[in-house]
Amino acid sequence: MAATPQAFTPARAIEEIADFIADPVEAADFPEARLRFRNDRAATEVGLDGLTDEAWIEHFGRFVPLPGSLPHPLALRYHGHQFRVYNPDIGDGRGFLFGQCRDLNGRLMDFGTKGSGTTPYSRFGDGRLTLKGAVREILATEMLEALGVPTSRTFSVIETGEKLHRGDEPSPTRSAVLVRLNHGHIRIGSFQRLATLGQRAELERLVAYSLKHYFDEHMGGDGPVRLLGLVAERTARMAAAFMTAGFVHGVLNSDNINITGESFDYGPWRFAPTFDAGFTAAYFDSSGLYAFGRQAEAIHWDLVQLAIALAEIADSDALAEAVDRFGPAYRNAIVDRMLWRLGVVPIDNGSNVVLVQAMEAALVATQCPLDEFFFDWRGGDLRRESPAYAGDKFAPFRVAVAPFAPVADTGHPYWSQPGPCSMHIDEVEDIWAQIADCDDWTALETKVTEIRRMGAAHGLRHDNDKSTNAG
Template sequence: MHFTPQQPILELGDAFYDPVTPANFPKTVLRFRNDRAAASVGLDTLSDDAWRAHFGRFVPLEGAQPQPLALRYHGHQFRVYNPEIGDGRGFLFAQMRDDAGRLMDLGTKGSGQTPYSRFGDGRLTLKGAVREILATEMLEALGVHTSRTFSVIETGEELHRNDEPSPTRSAVLVRLNHGHIRIGTFQRLAYDHDTEGLAKLTAYVLRHYYGEDAGDDAPQRLLAYVARRTAALAGQFMAAGFVHGVLNSDNINVTGESFDYGPWRFTPSWAPAFTAAYFDQSGLYAYGRQPEAIYWDVMQLATSLRLIAEEAPLIEALEGYAPAYHEAVTAAILWRLGLLPRGAEHDRPLVQSLERALSTSGCPLDRFYFDAFGGQLPPDYGEAFDPFRAQLAGYAPRKSREHPYWSGDHPCAMLIDEVEAIWSPIAAADDWQPLHDKVAAVRRFGEALA
């Protein structure tokens, strides 16, 4: 794969972004480079020195945009509209094609202040960067459409935060993902009654992310695509047992790819009320409420597009979300179980039986999926699983348990205690080996599932 730089973001014009200057960090210590992700965009042959220059000092990549761009957007944050946000500690660094021909972004987190930083320092804690590595690696292994942590460079600054011991170490993170155009990007234009900008952004997204030309029906076509993509993401979250934590409309992009990981968690069991963020006291973004939360955000996109489209076709597009979600969560759970689908009349009842059994039994989620992969549920699972077991008999495995992963005793998991245990030796002794070992184990897990 050869590096194929692109600059389509410049088509939108300077009303959509602000050129910014990256922070000048005291140090650039390379802590993580994702050569697997880099190979997909032709950047895996960079030397470590070149890597630090591009992703720690942000020297432009040849052929890419000449200056970082902080993107403008608004959004609902915990259902409260906020017109004072935008890229406050990150920017779009470069665009390129991947090995599937998709337009990809390299975006940053912790790269310095921008016009939207408000009172923030524009920085990222090293612990936050490590947590994002772990989240994205695990989600990728579990088949979730996620951004990928591309690079983490420690920057040598001491940061003070209210929610962790301070001073703490700092880092700049680069993520690779399929676009940074958010629902909140459209909301900003609607807030300003910028119908020309809404039409322009709609055409841009259709052309570069969905491969279609605009037309009179462009807004409803776009909304239908986003509804289906985000419904698929919600289903994948549920199958993975993942709680994003902050599903605000500025954290949902129009390609349906999860990104921007803050207070995330994996739930230990099928517990709908399980939350990731200590400040989510109402459980707005709890595990079981994520499909509804994402749908609410998609409704905000529909409201924004109402300025350039009729109501009826937008409502019709929104109505595609629920069936797309049910189809997606069913497919994702079957995939994680290692089973071939049999058709909706069999698959949906199987998944419903499983959800009831997991909910009533409190069975550890990762343990269950490990034991049941390929359709062979051990006999020690209790009577709560009897209806599921009976339905399971008609299914064939999509993949055997021949991979060495399945001969082990323990499932690969990413619960919060282990996350803290991986961070602890880094903080205490600059020991990165547990992190490297965990990434290798997660990738091995992904190979067993794939």
């Protein structure tokens, strides 16, 4: 029997805490609204795939409220550490929470914007987004979803007709407004703001809201400690997923860490060509604070800031124990996810750990292309010869992988194509150049199709519970 179509189920949960966490705002009045990308796969999960393009533009370009959802957009308030420096002068400066709904699993989902106009937190910014930035976010979120990373999804991109001036790309450049779909926009920085302002009652309300809507738990006397432990486990899995995907977020500030462990807000991201711990994504990250190999450390540091904020309403020793759940969760997730991407069935904990250690050592020692390695060794058997695999540096990995059986999906046609689907900076720039120079969107559309095919070949992740699994 065919599955019953998902009906749109509006929600307004954020109104429970809107009095202290958000400000009503209005969207910019854009001169144009040209639909460039609509994610019907995601829309199917929230009952909006039946919208006509005209209705889609009205909601996600003109921001006419979704029926039954929020009556007006809300700019969220938060603080945060930015490159380890505390900043109380931030918040939603070029975005807002447009609406909420329930997905087919009953999860609370947010429609958040990027480039939708100025807010009380815009400071000296224009509240806009370049079209190139929107295209880059499409590519990032599609690739991450395919590689099993819990991530927001780019739901809509609409070109807005304004000419923007930016210092880091040729100007004037084209503009866009983006809508992302993800499981909440409550950040570590949301808690930091309340703690800094001494708003203990509001801090307790935010904890209760988060437990109820993101983890299906009640507050109780130990609510802050339980919440911190849950966030520790979710963010640890996210950090491990970054490493397995070869992804570098670029800006892991505490205002960019969602408490559900779902990555979002992609600026200077990159996929590392090799397993290089020092690889960075942001040109302004001169110290390598958020380099590929330091991402778990960075996310853990942000988690400690959440513990410090929650110490206003909970016992510090208990919070410290909750933070300590990050390390074991990260180590377990690294092993699990590496075996998943390699496409082998786990044996036992000892053998699994030895295999992952041997794999990482070989990848570091040889600096062979990361995506090619996982493609060539899918299922634990070498599918394509390469000089990189022939030397002594790969010998321990060959021994360690020999007892492992392949998962059932190694027969997908993707694994028989000439090489892997990758997403490195040169291709990102080439895709954008065709749009910028010729208004040709073919390369982007083709790439999204290729990425989704790769995702189907890998199979869905199953270790993310319904509170964090984006895809």
